[in-house]
Amino acid sequence: MSQETDKIYANPQQNLADFRFDDQVARVFPDMIKRSVPGYSHIIGTIGILAERYAQPNSRIYDLGSSLGAATLAMRHRIHAPGVTIIAVDNSAAMLARSTDFLDLEESPIPVETLCADITELAIENCSFAVLNFTLQFVPLTQRLSTIKRIYDGLLPGGALVLSEKLAFADAKHEELLIRHHHDFKRANGYSDLEIGQKRQAIERVLIPETAQDHIQRLELAGFGQVSQWFQSFNFASFIAIK
Template sequence: MTIETTGRAADQQTAERGTGVSAGQIAVGDDIVATDTRWSFAGDTSQHFDSHVNKSVPLYLHGHELIGKCIEFFSRPGGTVIDVGCSTGTLLASLARKPTSKDLNLVGVDIEADMVRAARGTCAQMDNVTISQGDALTTDYTDANAVIMYYTLQFCPPHQRRNVLRRVCDGLVEGGGLLLFEKVLSPDARLQDIVQQLYMEFKADNGFGAEEIYNKSRSLRSVMAPQPSEETHRLLREVGFTSVVTIQKYLSFEGILAIK
């Protein structure tokens, strides 16, 4: 059977070739090209990631600052802080520059080899930072004073999240902390609709075009699965965290501190 290409589809293919976007790929802004419904942090994404995420996630750098202050409550001499999903290493570098971090072992872990290379470049001059390739489910958290998961758990398949959080909690020292930042769902449909529309306006105000906003959302369909805030809090308590509190919130983006 022969399927004819319509004029509209042909025009789209021509436009894609003109912008360097090949068939099956979509432009999501900041010169980042994603595979349709299959967002990836691999390839050239690391080169533009910091600029892109700063405009995509509300209070992104404020979150870095807040984590830097929170880590001080867990900064024991010779202690270990693990950043799971460290991406380009920007957060780790900011932690390493703090005077209160000079006696800490800062460990970055990322599943993507390209991000690991980028993070090693970012932290190349910092003696107390180690970057390795790995994932949240197999990382060794034994005797860690604090663990950071900065918009990381949302990319973990839902059926694995309990095991990841339990592994983190089991590994932390008594009184250790988890700093978990996530995109979350609202408790009902009306609120979700309002919050989602406000978030789309946030991205538009930061310079993303309507097509780029749609393409980014489409690229994440099979990759990211947000869950309600209440579900995350419940899971944290069920796996052994005794204190759980929201420390940052803007629309659907939430930062949580959980203490063992």
């Protein structure tokens, strides 16, 4: 499939709307995420490796906030446990429609079911591995604990959750430093200052980051017995929590 270059914020916009995962974003999302999130490809590849370890026979794997299916594909390539089904869930019909196109490009013994749903209300059942890859940050703060608790309750013993998030930092100087480095990363990938500024303005009302400690405490409060931050690049991080 052809992939379009992200030029959504390349021209000045008088009235910036809040960022949405609509058809416009879906068309350019692979380019957008690659040029915006440091370490994204490494996280995706590692999700596949972790899924291979934690997938249990005859269980479900949940990709929660699956977007175009990058994590789903990575897991599909690595899982060997028999009887596993991947449930790819997103609340954006536009993203799911395009993810189906990507998933249909290859044959695999691992079936994938796509589901347009709100993950804050989704029942998680018979799950051995779940992924929240830059998804929880778009969930209202008041619903984050209940969402994590629902995932925990649906996990089988020994099951695991990977949570990747953009981080905030308690120290204002440290926060400013890593934001500056992140913007340097985006400039190095061809984004202009106008694009960086407009994207930040559009997304800051819908993406609410938290500190690493906030995430660790919430995972532990939900019941996870072992929580570890396994990755960080600037202000982007990933955690694994094991039941």
